[in-house]
Amino acid sequence: MEPLRVEIIAYAPTAFYHCQHCELVWDQTGFSQGVRQEQINNGLPQDLLHEYAAVSDWVRQLFARYCDHVVVKVIDAASVEGVWKSLRYSVHRYPAIIVGGHDKFIGTNFSLADASIARRLAFAPSA
Numbered sequence: 001m002e003p004l005r006v007e008i009i010a011y012a013p014t015a016f017y018h019c020q021h022c023e024l025v026w027d028q029t030g031f032s033q034g035v036r037q038e039q040i041n042n043g044l045p046q047d048l049l050h051e052y053a054a055v056s057d058w059v060r061q062l063f064a065r066y067c068d069h070v071v072v073k074v075i076d077a078a079s080v081e082g083v084w085k086s087l088r089y090s091v092h093r094y095p096a097i098i099v100g101g102h103d104k105f106i107g108t109n110f111s112l113a114d115a116s117i118a119r120r121l122a123f124a125p126s127a
Contacts, residue, residue, distance in 0.1 A: 003071045004120050006062065006113075009085050010055050010095035011048045012076040054108045055095050062117070069121050 059072050075082045077094045085091070089098055097105040097113045100120055105113040 001069070003069055004066075004100055004117060006070055006072045006100075006117065007085065007098040008055055008059070008072065008074045008095055009077050009082055009089075009091055009098070010052060010074060011078060012052060012074060013049070051095060051108060058108075058110045066117070066121065070117065 055074070059074070062070055062072060075085055077083075077086065077096075085098075086096070089096065089104055091104070091106070093106050095106075095108065097110070099105070099113060099116045103113070103116045103120075105116070
């Protein structure tokens, strides 16, 4: 059975990276760690950071519950792909969860998305 695809369009913290060779050098020196953490900490306003944390927690729960029966892709709403997916699925608020390319859920009340995932996988989640 193919894993169920779950796409999440949300505002996500952004960290900028250099080429792979430069990243290797920066990682070895330890210099980039502080810079990355600062980018992540300041990349989003507090309300969006809390929203992203809720999405992250939910994704961890999905993996704990369904393991390899789901594939989750988080798409930054501010990216080109995020704009494209928002237009494709007529999404105007975030986070937006798209289950199996059809079912659409908006917001951080994940119970409806959970029910859709359980129904599509044909087994009830263990709580």
